[in-house]
Amino acid sequence: MRCAVLDDYQNVAVSTADWTSLQATISVDPFHDHLESENELVSRLYPYEILVVMRERTPLRKSLLERLPSLRLIVTTGMRNASIDVAAANQLGIVVCGTSGHSEPPAELTWALILALSRHIVEEVSSVRNNGLWQTSLGVDLYGKCLGLIGLGKIGNRVARVGAAFGMEVVAWSPHLTESRASEAGASLMESLEALLATSDIVSIHLVLGEGTYGLLGRHELNQMRSTALLINTSRAAIVDQQALIEALQMGTIAGAGLDVFDHEPLAKDDPIRSTPNLIATPHLGYVTERNYSTFFEQVIEDIAAFATGTPIRLLS
Numbered sequence: 001m002r003c004a005v006l007d008d009y010q011n012v013a014v015s016t017a018d019w020t021s022l023q024a025t026i027s028v029d030p031f032h033d034h035l036e037s038e039n040e041l042v043s044r045l046y047p048y049e050i051l052v053v054m055r056e057r058t059p060l061r062k063s064l065l066e067r068l069p070s071l072r073l074i075v076t077t078g079m080r081n082a083s084i085d086v087a088a089a090n091q092l093g094i095v096v097c098g099t100s101g102h103s104e105p106p107a108e109l110t111w112a113l114i115l116a117l118s119r120h121i122v123e124e125v126s127s128v129r130n131n132g133l134w135q136t137s138l139g140v141d142l143y144g145k146c147l148g149l150i151g152l153g154k155i156g157n158r159v160a161r162v163g164a165a166f167g168m169e170v171v172a173w174s175p176h177l178t179e180s181r182a183s184e185a186g187a188s189l190m191e192s193l194e195a196l197l198a199t200s201d202i203v204s205i206h207l208v209l210g211e212g213t214y215g216l217l218g219r220h221e222l223n224q225m226r227s228t229a230l231l232i233n234t235s236r237a238a239i240v241d242q243q244a245l246i247e248a249l250q251m252g253t254i255a256g257a258g259l260d261v262f263d264h265e266p267l268a269k270d271d272p273i274r275s276t277p278n279l280i281a282t283p284h285l286g287y288v289t290e291r292n293y294s295t296f297f298e299q300v301i302e303d304i305a306a307f308a309t310g311t312p313i314r315l316l317s
């Protein structure tokens with residue numbers, strides 16, 4: 001069998017991954033460039049039976065999959081990948097499976113963004129480095145502030161517990177969140193999204209992208225936030241109207257934002273996100289830690305081995 005690994009973020013961890021155990025049984029060809037055109041993708045991927053996709057950049061739509069008759073297995077890192085048309089793949093007899101991902105690293109990155117914004121770490125570090133300026137801003141305490149979590153799944157839960165450890169009041173809302181699940185995470189259930197937005201000093205999004213969460217935070221919702229509030233999104237860009245967020249930051253409707261996810265990744269040279277004031281942008285780093293990547297690589301290999309024995313595991317639905 002032949003396996004193509006699509007590493008089109010040119011992610012350093014992927015490039016240095018040890019594929020030796022896989023290469024003992026099948027041939028593995030990593031591709032590090034990003035192809036936009038379906039024709040080019042077809043000519044490149046045509047011979048492969050297995051496709052490993054490291055992230056969501058290359059859309060594996062039905063029209064592409066139909067043109068890859070040798071393809072039998074797609075393995076993605078993580079258990080969700082919005083760029084794969086899983087239903088179409090299954091209809092075409094292509095198995096799609098994933099790997100687990102640890103929830104601690106994205107929760108920790110969420111805190112890195114909150115701490116960096118609240119103490120102006122990026123500006124202060126660059127002032128010291130560039131011109132030796134000393135103390136150019138006043139930070140805000142987290143202690144005693146209100147942390148509002150939209151979504152309280154695996155990552156939201158961890159973020160909630162750390163918030164409580166900082167002495168914050170933690171509130172949470174999502175469409176189906178119950179009082180008891182909120183209190184297990186040390187949070188109080190808010191009756192509505194509007195109430196959470198109006199109450200919180202820091203709003204952090206931990207929902208999946210799906211029906212009902214696309215554009216959940218638009219201009220109207222951003223206007224309901226406090227002018228001193230910070231918005232953090234490490235989940236999925238499309239949950240927030242990115243253009244409305246840029247305007248809110250330009251006009252001072254909210255005080256700052258920390259984002260790990262964007263409408264277009266990687267950000268183009270002229271993407272307005274790169275010049276938006278009071279915004280810290282990290283390059284989709286949530287899962288990018290040594291522990292997570294070793295889990296990814298181990299499980300990609302396990303997935304391929306399980307498929308080869310006729311009992312695929314970790315199927316995406």
Ligand SMILES: NC(=O)C1=CN([C@@H]2O[C@H](COP(=O)(O)OP(=O)(O)OC[C@H]3O[C@@H](n4cnc5c(N)ncnc54)[C@H](O)[C@@H]3O)[C@@H](O)[C@H]2O)C=CC1
Pocket residue numbers: 080101103106151152153154155156174175176177206207208209210211212213234235236260261284285286287288
């Ligand atoms: N920045 C990064 O690298 C990473 C980002 N993520 C993203 O973080 C987010 C949270 O991930 P987890 O905590 O692992 O997910 P989870 O599945 O544990 O929790 C998701 C939350 O979304 C809610 N939810 C699910 N379907 C919904 C719907 N249709 N409408 C409204 N709410 C819905 C659930 O009730 C829950 O509160 C996801 O968007 C995930 O893609 C996850 C890992 C890394």
Ligand SMILES: O=C(O)C(=O)CO
Pocket residue numbers: 055077078079080101235284286287
């Ligand atoms: O799987 C996810 O949700 C991620 O964002 C990892 O990149």
